[in-house]
Amino acid sequence: MIANLDYVTLQQLWWVLCSVVGALFLFLTFVQGGNTLLWQVAKTETENALVVNSLGRKWELTFTTLVLFGGALFASFPKFYSTSFGGAYWVWMLILFTFIIQAVSFEYRTKPANVLGAKVYELFLFINGSVGVLLIGAAVGTFYTGSNFSLNDYNQVTWQYTLGGVNLRGLEAAFSLFNLSMGLFLVFNARVLGALYLLNNIELGSVAAMETRLRKAVWTNFLCSLPFLLYVVGAILLMKGFHVDESGVVSKVSFKYFFNLLALPHLLVMLLGGLGLVILGVMGGAFKGSTKGIWPAGLGTVLVGLCVLCLPAFNSTSFYPSKFDLQSSLTIYNASSSHYTLATMTYVALAIPFVLAYVAYVWKQMDSKKLTSQEAMDSEAY
Amino acid sequence: MIDVDFSLVNWSRAQFALTAMYHWIFVPLTLGLSFLCAFFETIYIKTGNEQWKSITRFWMTLFGINFAIGVATGIILEFQFGTNWSNYSWMVGDIFGAPLAIEGIFAFFLEATFFAVMFFGWDRVSKGFHCFSTWMVAIGSNLSAVWILVANGWMQNPVGMAFNPETVRFEMENFAAVIFNPVAVYKFTHTSSSGFLFASLFVLTISSWYLLKGRHIEMAKKSIIVASVFGLISSVFVAFTGDEAAFEVAQQQPMKLAAMEGLYKGEKGAGLVAMGILNSAKKPGDDQDAFLFEVKIPELLSLLANRKPGSFVPGVDDLVYGNKDENVMGVNAMMKKGQLALADLASYKKAKKEKNDVGAAEALTRFDVNKDYLGYGYLSTPEEAVPSVPIVFNAFHIMVVLGSLFPVIFAAFLFYALKGTLTEKRWLLPIGLISGLLGFLAQQSGWVVAEVGRQPWAIQGLMPVKVATTNLSTTSVQVTFFMFVAVFTLLLIAEISIMLKQISIGPEGH
Numbered sequence: 095m096i097a098n099l100d101y102v103t104l105q106q107l108w109w110v111l112c113s114v115v116g117a118l119f120l121f122l123t124f125v126q127g128g129n130t131l132l133w134q135v136a137k138t139e140t141e142n143a144l145v146v147n148s149l150g151r152k153w154e155l156t157f158t159t160l161v162l163f164g165g166a167l168f169a170s171f172p173k174f175y176s177t178s179f180g181g182a183y184w185v186w187m188l189i190l191f192t193f194i195i196q197a198v199s200f201e202y203r204t205k206p207a208n209v210l211g212a213k214v215y216e217l218f219l220f221i222n223g224s225v226g227v228l229l230i231g232a233a234v235g236t237f238y239t240g241s242n243f244s245l246n247d248y249n250q251v252t253w254q255y256t257l258g259g260v261n262l263r264g265l266e267a268a269f270s271l272f273n274l275s276m277g278l279f280l281v282f283n284a285r286v287l288g289a290l291y292l293l294n295n296i297e298l299g300s301v302a303a304m305e306t307r308l309r310k311a312v313w314t315n316f317l318c319s320l321p322f323l324l325y326v327v328g329a330i331l332l333m334k335g336f337h338v339d340e341s342g343v344v345s346k347v348s349f350k351y352f353f354n355l356l357a358l359p360h361l362l363v364m365l366l367g368g369l370g371l372v373i374l375g376v377m378g379g380a381f382k383g384s385t386k387g388i389w390p391a392g393l394g395t396v397l398v399g400l401c402v403l404c405l406p407a408f409n410s411t412s413f414y415p416s417k418f419d420l421q422s423s424l425t426i427y428n429a430s431s432s433h434y435t436l437a438t439m440t441y442v443a444l445a446i447p448f449v450l451a452y453v454a455y456v457w458k459q460m461d462s463k464k465l466t467s468q469e470a471m472d473s474e475a476y
Numbered sequence: 477m478i479d480v481d482f483s484l485v486n487w488s489r490a491q492f493a494l495t496a497m498y499h500w501i502f503v504p505l506t507l508g509l510s511f512l513c514a515f516f517e518t519i520y521i522k523t524g525n526e527q528w529k530s531i532t533r534f535w536m537t538l539f540g541i542n543f544a545i546g547v548a549t550g551i552i553l554e555f556q557f558g559t560n561w562s563n564y565s566w567m568v569g570d571i572f573g574a575p576l577a578i579e580g581i582f583a584f585f586l587e588a589t590f591f592a593v594m595f596f597g598w599d600r601v602s603k604g605f606h607c608f609s610t611w612m613v614a615i616g617s618n619l620s621a622v623w624i625l626v627a628n629g630w631m632q633n634p635v636g637m638a639f640n641p642e643t644v645r646f647e648m649e650n651f652a653a654v655i656f657n658p659v660a661v662y663k664f665t666h667t668s669s670s671g672f673l674f675a676s677l678f679v680l681t682i683s684s685w686y687l688l689k690g691r692h693i694e695m696a697k698k699s700i701i702v703a704s705v706f707g708l709i710s711s712v713f714v715a716f717t718g719d720e721a722a723f724e725v726a727q728q729q730p731m732k733l734a735a736m737e738g739l740y741k742g743e744k745g746a747g748l749v750a751m752g753i754l755n756s757a758k759k760p761g762d763d764q765d766a767f768l769f770e771v772k773i774p775e776l777l778s779l780l781a782n783r784k785p786g787s788f789v790p791g792v793d794d795l796v797y798g799n800k801d802e803n804v805m806g807v808n809a810m811m812k813k814g815q816l817a818l819a820d821l822a823s824y825k826k827a828k829k830e831k832n833d834v835g836a837a838e839a840l841t842r843f844d845v846n847k848d849y850l851g852y853g854y855l856s857t858p859e860e861a862v863p864s865v866p867i868v869f870n871a872f873h874i875m876v877v878l879g880s881l882f883p884v885i886f887a888a889f890l891f892y893a894l895k896g897t898l899t900e901k902r903w904l905l906p907i908g909l910i911s912g913l914l915g916f917l918a919q920q921s922g923w924v925v926a927e928v929g930r931q932p933w934a935i936q937g938l939m940p941v942k943v944a945t946t947n948l949s950t951t952s953v954q955v956t957f958f959m960f961v962a963v964f965t966l967l968l969i970a971e972i973s974i975m976l977k978q979i980s981i982g983p984e985g986h
Contacts, residue, residue: 151596154588157547162580164554169577172569172645179555180562180946187956190555191963197548198967201540207977209970247825248644249566252947261949431570432640432647442578449585456589456609459601474537474595 097437102427104436108170109407109426111443115163117399120280121392122156125149127288127315129196129223130281132216135289135307143204143470144304146216148295149288150200150476151460155453157197169439173249173429174414178233181243181253182264185233192226200476227284231277232267237406238330238351239270240417254418272329275322282319283372283395286312290379290388297464298385312387313380316372327365331355335406336415336423344412344420354409361401368397485942487953488560491960495552496927497920498964502546502971504919507621507668508675508706509539510614513594515702517607531695533598534983535679536610538975540595545971549964560953564934564944571637571648572627579623586616621668629660632926633728634935639847641824641840646938659724663926666717669710670922673882676707677915680889682979684908687899692982697893700908704890711883718879719780725929726781726789729936731861732929734792735868737777740766742791742799747772748780751873754866760792760859792865796858807858814853817846851938860940863931871924878918885911 099107128149136142168175179186195218202208203215241264242255255266267273289311298305335350347353355362375391378384407413412423430436469475513536520528554576558565565572593601593609601609630636636653637646648654680703683696726733733739738754739746752770778787788802798806820843827835855861885907892898898905930936934944 147596151592154547154591155585157551158580158584158588161551161554161584162577164558165573165577165580168554168558168565168569169573172566172573175558175569175573176562176565179558180560180565180948183559183946183948183952186555186559187959190552191959193551194548194963194967197551198544198970201544202970202974205541205974205977206981207973209973210966247829248563250563250947261952263948263952431573434651435570435574435648438648438651439574439577442574442581445581449581453585453589456593459605460592460597463600469596469599474533 096440099437099440101433101436104433104440105426105430106408107440108166108430108436109413110404111446112163112166112170113400113403113407114396115159115166116403117396119156119159119163120283120399121287121395122152122159123227123280123284124287124291124388124392125153125156126196126223126227127281127284127286128292129219129288130285131288131292131308131311132219135292135304135311137303137307140467140471141301141304143475144296144301144465144467145292146200146203146219147470147476148292148465151465152291153196153200157193160193170431170436171424171426171429172431173245174424176249177243177245177251177424177429178241178414181251182233182236182241182267183253184262185229185264185267189226189229189233192222192229196222196226203476223284223288224281227281228274228277231280232270232273233264234280234402235270235273235276236264236267237403237413237415238333238335239267239272240336240415240423242266242418243416243422244419245416245422272326272333275325275329279319279322279326282315282322285315286319286372286376287388287391287395289315290375290391293379294385294388295461295465297466300467309380312376316376316380323369330405336412336420338410338412338423338425340410342425342428344415344423346420350411351405354405354411357409358405361405364397365401368394368399368401370394371397484948484950484953485945487950487957488945488948489941491560491953491957492553492556493927494957494960494964495549495556496923498960498968499546499549499553500919500923501916501968502542502549503621504667504671504674505542505678506539506546506617507671508673508710509535509542509678510610510617511672512675512679512703512706513539514607514611514614515706516699517610519702521603521607527694527698530983531698532610534695535699536594537978538682541971541974541978543591545967548967552960560946560948561934561944562946564939567645567939567944568935570645571630571634571654574648574651575623575627575630575654579620583616583620583623586612586619590616618668621671622664625664625667626655626657626660628926629657629663630654631933631935632663632930633657633659633724634938639850639938641821641843642828644821644825646935659721659728662717662721662724666714666721667922669713669717670879670919672710673707673714674912674915674919676703676710676886677882677911679703680707680885680908681910681912684905684911685979686982688902688905688909692984693899695983697898700889700898701893704886704893708883708886708890711879711886714879715883718876722780723783729930730790731792731795732863732868732925733781734790734795735863735865735929736872736925737789738766738770738865738869739777739789739791740793742789742794742802742804744778744788745775745786746777746781746789747774748776749869749873751877754869756866758865760796760862792862796862807852807855807861810849810852811855811858813846813849814851814855816853817843817850818853820846821850849937851933851935851940851943854940854943855932860932863929868925868929871921871928875918875921875925878914878921882911882915882918 132145136145199215199218203212244252253263255262289308293308331352334346334348337347338344371390371394375387379387407426412425414424416422516532590609590612594613597606635657636650637648640647679699683699686692686696750771750773753768755768758764758766775785777789779785781789790804794804796807820839824836824839892901932940934941
């Protein structure tokens with residue numbers, strides 16, 4: 095049955111699937127947000143141990159989701175994978191370095207003879223949560239603002255932006271206010287999620303002062319995220335977008351994404367509903383003493399993420415536009431794998447609900463009891 | 477003086493090799509130690525003996541320290557296909573990307589989800605569920621190896637696909653052929669079982685140290701028994717799958733086999749070099765002797781390579797320059813066909829652009845005749861198709877010699893451990909102490925054989941590495957190369973330091 099699906103349907107389905115994985119990753123950046131909150135909300139050794147151990151039990155899920163996001167894009171949109179990763183070399187390298195240093199930090203931080211000392215590993219966690227998420231946001235921003243590449247007849251990428259004779263290989267994305275705002279929004283949103291997650295996961299009875307700081311962090315980081323969110327949303331509604339006509343010719347069109355939202359009202363519902371859920375989670379966590387704010391805020395982040403990733407891909411739009419050569423721009427139709435590969439991968443993807451189910455089951459099993467100070471200070475704890 | 481080419485492609489190769497070799501320090505230990513932890517914990521569940529729980533937790537701690545850095549080095553490998561080998565990613569992403577995505581869905585989530593239970597679930601879930609989680613981590617780790625080795629096997633023996641001149645890439649036509657590619661099957665079974673073997677040697681090393689020091693004697697003895705059984709079974713499996721893997725190499729990558737054996741001139745009834753010293757001045761096509769010294773086992777190479785005594789095994793010279801008598805087409809002839817294929821592909825693209833359908837159809841017909849030699853068209857000289865014979869030969873022989881030694885070590889440890897006289901065998905314990913290091917050397921040598929022996933190809937016969945690389949400045953790759961050297965070395969030092977401290981603390985700390 096799947097093999098009989100037409101090519102366009104499979105291409106669209108796979109963009110949605112990749113977007114779901116990407117959106118789930120954005121939710122799971124609560125780990126990164128939590129990393130950056132460590133020095134702000136944990137003032138005692140016990141509080142420090144609680145925060146690190148709470149996040150340390152989830153970091154692998156975020157990491158794995160990022161790897162899956164890369165793998166899914168490689169399998170389903172290899173031209174995007176080769177163009178973006180090979181082109182914006184420095185952006186992706188820096189992102190990867192921030193995730194490398196994070197991967198060992200939880201495990202090594204408190205181990206005796208760890209060479210670098212606990213503070214350095216905590217610094218690694220901070221860099222991952224701040225620089226890593228900022229750059230990922232900037233990379234997502236280029237879906238709207240475009241990048242500086244061209245492709246030849248053999249689809250080989252050349253990156254065209256130089257500054258002072260140096261090819262910046264994607265770092266120029268940081269010169270765009272939109273890309274920076276997207277990145278900073280994600281950083282502050284991750285911090286909101288991080289604080290909400292910690293409120294949910296930790297036994298707060300013995301750390302009342304930290305609870306107060308966490309609730310304050312939910313609100314202050316939400317406020318910090320607002321200007322960037324408003325700028326991003328405003329810019330998306332007003333900016334020119336990259337339209338693809340029926341013959342595949344790409345041109346810049348005014349209010350493209352605004353019209354996309356009107357043409358794809360379910361995305362508008364996701365955006366508004368998602369933002370509403372984030373606000374609901376924030377209000378509950380910041381002012382109502384709730385410890386469950388992570389769930390609406392997390393779901394809201396997933397919905398907003400889905401909208402952000404799907405809006406520049408559908409309704410005859412280029413999802414990875416080239417500012418240098420419009421006709422090199424990538425669409426989900428010219429960048430995808432073959433029909434056979436997409437169909438085969440769709441059979442494989444039938445396992446995803448099963449994977450999500452056991453992840454949820456184990457999460458519930460492990461988190462049915464809150465993390466206590468005693469557990470966090472155990473000799474085998476992080 | 478060694479002539480080193482510091483071009484972009486070589487820096488890109490160096491960076492990938494560096495990452496892969498660092499990654500491969502930790503991964504085999506993860507593959508095997510995860511199963512050993514599962515064995516120890518299962519025995520604990522079955523016996524209820526708390527000492528087995530202590531043993532499990534001790535080895536689990538070392539597993540966790542190793543696992544973290546394995547994950548850190550692993551993420552880079554996946555993304556480097558895009559960052560440094562973007563032409564490769566585009567040209568084979570339709571096939572190569574699928575195993576990587578499946579690895580994420582089926583293997584990584586299994587590991588990531590149950591890893592937290594394995595380490596922090598002792599008091600949060602039931603004993604049974606905890607043990608189940610440990611098994612899931614072991615299975616997840618090894619499932620991950622399945623998919624990445626399916627991908628690697630495909631690079632060594634590209635099957636189940638066809639070249640699409642329209643998109644200028646290779647596209648998958650038969651997923652089952654990709655998965656059940658014989659090279660991939662033996663690559664996985666050989667690699668994973670060698671990981672089991674290495675982890676067993678690692679347990680012997682640490683346990684031998686405890687016995688030599690007179691510490692944690694009961695724990696060390698128990699660990700040795702389990703590891704020796706696992707290691708012995710694994711080493712038999714490694715030998716069997718190694719033989720099958722070499723047979724596949726002989727069929728699919730004869731140049732690699734010739735390099736593994738230092739065989740320059742093909743022979744009927746070729747002998748296997750048991751030991752030898754290569755003549756470093758030897759070049760393809762010259763008349764110098766390949767060896768300064770060699771001991772050969774007659775006929776054995778023909779038997780192993782073709783399953784037929786007396787059969788012809790081509791050497792480097794036959795493969796480069798051809799051998800009409802034995803019906804071997806040389807690289808020089810393939811290059812001509814490859815160059816025609818590239819020219820016809822260019823004509824096809826030009827005709828399509830000019831909307832000249834007749835011209836495009838004609839070019840495509842000509843292209844189809846020579847398309848199987850596409851990759852050879854990129855080579856500059858026939859000799860470019862020869863990998864570094866000294867590196868491949870020496871690495872292969874180090875691997876084989878050590879691989880033959882390991883079952884003897886496991887058998888000796890098991891015998892004396894069961895007899896109850898292990899602590900009296902002071903001559904054996906130092907061998908156990910260094911056995912982990914020997915296992916590490918064998919592991920790295922195995923990968924050198926597999927990957928250096930594949931050169932100059934990214935995909936055997938279809939795409940040389942110089943075409944696969946991203947169009948980057950050499951400086952960018954140099955900078956990231958040294959960044960990787962610095963970060964990975966620092967993390968490795970930290971890992972070893974932490975590991976040594978944990979070993980020094982011993983199981984009482986758990």
